[in-house]
Amino acid sequence: MQQEQAKQQNKINNIVIVGGGTAGWMTAATLAKILGKNYCAIRLIESDQIGSVSVGEATIPQISLFNKILGIDENDFVKKTSATFKLGIEFIDWTKNGGAYMHPFGEHGTNMDAIQFHHYWLKMHQQGKSPDLEEYSLAAVAARQGKFIRPQNMGNSPLSKINYAFHFDATLYADYLRDYAIERGVNRTEAKVVDVSLRDSDGFIDSLLLEDGERVTADLFIDCSGFKALLIEGALKTGFDDWSDVLPCNRAVAIPCLAKETEVLHPFTQAKAQKAGWIWRIPLQHRVGNGYVYPSKFVSDEAAVKILIAQMEGEPIGEPNFLRWTTGVRKKAWHKNCIAIGLSAGFVEPLESTGLHLIQSSIAKLMALFPHQGFNQIDIDTFNAQSKTELEYIRDFIVLHYKATDRDDSEFWRDCQKLQVSERLQAKMALYQANGRIYRQDNELFNETSWLAVMHGQGLTPSGYHPLVDALPEDEIERRLKHIHSVIQKSVATMPMQKDFIAKYCKA
Numbered sequence: 001m002q003q004e005q006a007k008q009q010n011k012i013n014n015i016v017i018v019g020g021g022t023a024g025w026m027t028a029a030t031l032a033k034i035l036g037k038n039y040c041a042i043r044l045i046e047s048d049q050i051g052s053v054s055v056g057e058a059t060i061p062q063i064s065l066f067n068k069i070l071g072i073d074e075n076d077f078v079k080k081t082s083a084t085f086k087l088g089i090e091f092i093d094w095t096k097n098g099g100a101y102m103h104p105f106g107e108h109g110t111n112m113d114a115i116q117f118h119h120y121w122l123k124m125h126q127q128g129k130s131p132d133l134e135e136y137s138l139a140a141v142a143a144r145q146g147k148f149i150r151p152q153n154m155g156n157s158p159l160s161k162i163n164y165a166f167h168f169d170a171t172l173y174a175d176y177l178r179d180y181a182i183e184r185g186v187n188r189t190e191a192k193v194v195d196v197s198l199r200d201s202d203g204f205i206d207s208l209l210l211e212d213g214e215r216v217t218a219d220l221f222i223d224c225s226g227f228k229a230l231l232i233e234g235a236l237k238t239g240f241d242d243w244s245d246v247l248p249c250n251r252a253v254a255i256p257c258l259a260k261e262t263e264v265l266h267p268f269t270q271a272k273a274q275k276a277g278w279i280w281r282i283p284l285q286h287r288v289g290n291g292y293v294y295p296s297k298f299v300s301d302e303a304a305v306k307i308l309i310a311q312m313e314g315e316p317i318g319e320p321n322f323l324r325w326t327t328g329v330r331k332k333a334w335h336k337n338c339i340a341i342g343l344s345a346g347f348v349e350p351l352e353s354t355g356l357h358l359i360q361s362s363i364a365k366l367m368a369l370f371p372h373q374g375f376n377q378i379d380i381d382t383f384n385a386q387s388k389t390e391l392e393y394i395r396d397f398i399v400l401h402y403k404a405t406d407r408d409d410s411e412f413w414r415d416c417q418k419l420q421v422s423e424r425l426q427a428k429m430a431l432y433q434a435n436g437r438i439y440r441q442d443n444e445l446f447n448e449t450s451w452l453a454v455m456h457g458q459g460l461t462p463s464g465y466h467p468l469v470d471a472l473p474e475d476e477i478e479r480r481l482k483h484i485h486s487v488i489q490k491s492v493a494t495m496p497m498q499k500d501f502i503a504k505y506c507k508a
């Protein structure tokens, strides 16, 4: 009985989240759902004066799991956030000869005799006997035709394996999650945090001072204050690992525009390389999100706006939103009684739409390692070690796009070729270039399909392929590849256009 009481007294009774951007509201919504109304008090403090970055609009398929945990009705969510569906990312002009390739969600072909599909394709492609890899991806073929459908319950058909994500309006998404969290008991305060006090005894955060003089205490503080990192860095001075040497883009400007009336509503994000940096295009139901990610070393803010507007398909419908950051990660995302989630924990640029996923992943780790007031150091160390590994793999995958290119038409791209990338990335590239081998390691976010799509798309070519491919007669490989190709084309032919799908189920 006494033991039970002690446990109760030691439990976390108050959580305060600082920041009401996407990170703050994703965290608040999940805590409210999982902890319920009675476990502890959850309060979120956000400042309208400061505002949020409001640019995280493209996601990856893991977000479906987040929606499932919250029990979100997907059609309702798509309507309310003016969302569209996403089957991958199209990369344009990332190599010397221009052109475009797709990083699709979902696999290429299907594995045969326990050997990855792409080895069979490599053998035939090296002999000029097979079309490009993309033709064997249902997601890529459907995306290019503007088609979309949710996975169908159809046995072995590629239609049963459709993997998708969303593009949505970041402001509407934060509003959606805010309503969700408040309905489930989260207490919202509109106020500016002006000071943070630490406990003398152990350096933990003791309280926050709000502009109106209120002092706010809590057992656990979650820092979702964005690039400011008000608690984790401002107060706790946790330190930062700077990755600017491998990811040179450190600025962005975002400007929305209206879509052309003839817009097909393609279900993919576009990333178009420039002389320095790249431009994103994110199609939503009511507008198109555009942004230029650039290195301040080569492009001024004024030039960036001009470059972006010149490539937009419609008139701007908002003022330029400038964003600045130093690429890298907090040395410890969890320190003492404070956990940084979102941009306060660090940022690698948005080329592969990983920002919101990292928030989701931090929340998942927090739930798995949820503390009591005693805070076990081993839990904290585990959280930090896992976060670091996860981010390093994502960083390497993004660096791959800059490193593995033959573009040399500007100082920016010539610098990229000289990037000193991690040993792990060097090894991955070398392994692929030898015999096309690719491994997913340490439960990293991006799987073999993603690495293959980008390494192939960026122009890396293996000198060989898996030797066991030769165990299958060549005409049999050719027959199977033709069959897979034909099944994909026929399956896509049965899919509706995304525009029609949305009109039927989830029009904003």
Ligand SMILES: Cc1cc2nc3c(=O)[nH]c(=O)nc-3n(C[C@H](O)[C@H](O)[C@H](O)COP(=O)(O)OP(=O)(O)OC[C@H]3O[C@@H](n4cnc5c(N)ncnc54)[C@H](O)[C@@H]3O)c2cc1C
Pocket: 018, 019, 020, 021, 022, 023, 024, 045, 046, 047, 048, 050, 051, 052, 053, 054, 055, 056, 057, 058, 059, 191, 192, 193, 194, 224, 225, 226, 227, 228, 230, 252, 291, 323, 341, 342, 343, 344, 350, 353, 354, 355, 356, 357, 359
């Ligand atoms: C250029 C760019 C493009 C991106 N594109 C994508 C993408 O396509 N896909 C993706 O997944 N991610 C993307 N991201 C990342 C994504 O935008 C962020 O991960 C996400 O928006 C979370 O931001 P945040 O909530 O951490 O910070 P913010 O949105 O900056 O929110 C910070 C919050 O803290 C509050 N705050 C700050 N200081 C105080 C204070 N003193 N008192 C009270 N409140 C305070 C603010 O009011 C605000 O509510 C992108 C990021 C950038 C920079």
